[in-house]
Amino acid sequence: MGATVTTANNDEKTWGGGHNEPLGASYGKMMMWFFIVSDALTFSGFLGAYGFSRFKFIETWPLADEVFTHFPFMHGVAAPMYYVALMTFILIFSSVTMVLAVDAGHxxxxxxxxxxxxxxIIGGLIFVGSQAWEWKNFIKGEYGAVETVGGSLLQFVDKDGKRVALADFAVKLPEQREALTRSKSTWFMEDAQTLPTYTVAEVQAGFKAHPEILIRTEKLTDKKKKTILSREESEKHLASAKYVVEGANLIRNEYGNKLFADFFFFITGFHGFHVFSGVIINIIIFFNVLLGTYEKRRSYEMVEKVGLYWHFVDLVWVFVFTVFYLV
Structure with a gap:
């Protein structure tokens, strides 16, 4: 119904959510569009910040083809970007089924x-589960690396340039290690972190015992390849090692620049939260459909409104996939 605003000169009709609908859209659809536009600006800011950071640290930015190489039930098989591409296909396909649901509602x-x-709903659940699995592998890591006193990251390769895991050459030394915490009479500014599998000394000892192993820095060459050092240079760089890095978190990243991990967790996590929220909303609408709620109203507009949100989430992932994984 229209609301009337009285002024000194005349009476003006304003939209009260009923008749006189802007662009022919109902109040619910209009509010959904407001949300989509505002959320699109948020994601644009995130992706823009990612682009600026990557451009600034382009020489040390990790290569996506080397980071996202896992595929379920194919342990040890390098499948660069295959599973991410499959996740994208599943999410886009779920958008198609949503279109069909809206059409059937009409x-x-x-x-x-x-x-x-x-x-x-099934497509959304598969995507969210796949993203959680991808996070697990990203956090756990596969090869490991060491960080120097200056903050540089050193990775290990064989003479052919293939990555070598710390477990393949590090030796166990008779040394007892203990994670000190505040409860053990030692005061730290931060809570103690989980100890890595190997110490720096164990990695250095294993490296000396395997002359065929070389060190690869995080800096890219003109051919977009990581720089591989000679054996002599490798030993010199490894002497300044300070931390053993396994996997990735908000502090350290075995794949390369730390900001890469920060943006990965933040952008994909924020998008994953949107997908999860969409799945919950879809489940609610699904049960309402089964109960005949919209059949009684003779209108499936709620399906159409949640469809707008779902298409937006899918479209955002296309940009995330392109900017974060492909470019």
Missing amino acids: QLKKTKVAIYMFLT
Whole structure:
């Protein structure tokens, strides 16, 4: 219904969420569009910050093809970007099923709406689960590296340039290590972190015992390849090692520049939260469809509104996939 605002000169009609709908959209759709536009600006800011940071630290930025190489049930097989591409396909396919659900709603076909909504939910759950699995592998790491006193990252390769894991050459030394905490009479500014599998001394000893292993720095050459040092240079750089880095977190990153891990957790986590929220909303709408709520109203506009949100989430992932993984 229209609301009336009285002024000194005349009466003006303002939109009260009923008739006189802007652009022919209902109040609910208009509010969803407001949310989508504001959220799009947020994601644009995140991706813009990522782009600026990558441009600034381009020489030490990790190569996505070397980071995202895992595929479920294919342990030890290098599959660069394959699973990320599959995740993208699944999410886009779920957007197609959402379109079909909206179309079925326009035709008031309850059964078809329920089927397509169910398929959309399954696609969303697979994507969220896949993203959690990807996070697990990213945090755990695969090869390990060491960080020098100056903050540089050193990775290990064989003479052919293939990565070598710390477990393949590090030796166990008879040394007892203990993670000191505040409860053990030692005061730290930060809480103690989990100890790495190997100490710097064990990595250095193993490196000396394997002359075929070389060190690769995080800096890229003109051919977009990591710089591999000679054996003599490798020994010199390893002498300044301070930390053993396994996997990635908000402090250290075995794959390269620390900001890469920060942006990965923040951007993909923020998007994953959107997908998870969309799945929850879709489940609620799905049960309402089964209960015949919208059939009684003779309108499936709620399906259309949640469809707008789902398409937005899918579109954002296309940009994240392009900027973060492909470029």
